[in-house]
Amino acid sequence: MIRATPEQIAEGWDLVRPIIAKALPPTVAIDAESMTNVLYSLLEEESQLWIYYENNDRTNALGVVVTVIINEPVSKARYLLVYTTTAIAPTTKEDYEKGLDTLRSFAEANDCAQVIAYVENDARVRQLLAIGGVKVSTIVRL
Numbered sequence: 001m002i003r004a005t006p007e008q009i010a011e012g013w014d015l016v017r018p019i020i021a022k023a024l025p026p027t028v029a030i031d032a033e034s035m036t037n038v039l040y041s042l043l044e045e046e047s048q049l050w051i052y053y054e055n056n057d058r059t060n061a062l063g064v065v066v067t068v069i070i071n072e073p074v075s076k077a078r079y080l081l082v083y084t085t086t087a088i089a090p091t092t093k094e095d096y097e098k099g100l101d102t103l104r105s106f107a108e109a110n111d112c113a114q115v116i117a118y119v120e121n122d123a124r125v126r127q128l129l130a131i132g133g134v135k136v137s138t139i140v141r142l
Helices: 006-023 033-045 095-110 122-130
Strands: 047-053 063-071 078-087 114-116
Touching: 006 047, 006 063, 006 078, 006 114, 033 047, 033 063, 047 095, 063 095, 078 095, 095 114, 095 122
Parallel strands: 078 114
Antiparallel strands: 047 063, 063 078
16 A cells, blocks of 8 residues: 555546545535545645555555544544545455555554544445454444
8 A cells, every 4th residue: 555645646636536535434525625625635744645556556556545643632642544445446355454554554653542444334344343453433423
């Protein structure tokens, strides 16, 4: 999995924008303003865009991940939040493990206590549980 630079993001935005849009959390409206905010966040490096390639072959992308480092204001803990992720080609358990290893290394290098993700898709929850994830809560939208 490779982290895209702001230059790569600007160059490839038209390709990744619809992929990111279809995987945004349910708390985010999918409209032009939201997508512009996502783009600016990536360009300003407030969030990170990762592309997962099969065997690091840049012609065969398997998935897209957007992360953001969260400074939780109450406990003062720092987390790497997997903001959105989507597969764009068939993936394996090993693909998830390699991707998570990359994210864990990035989190550790940035003094994050842990990697967390909001996941709504039950199949994705099962995949994450199979590689050592722990389901700890449920978000209820009111």
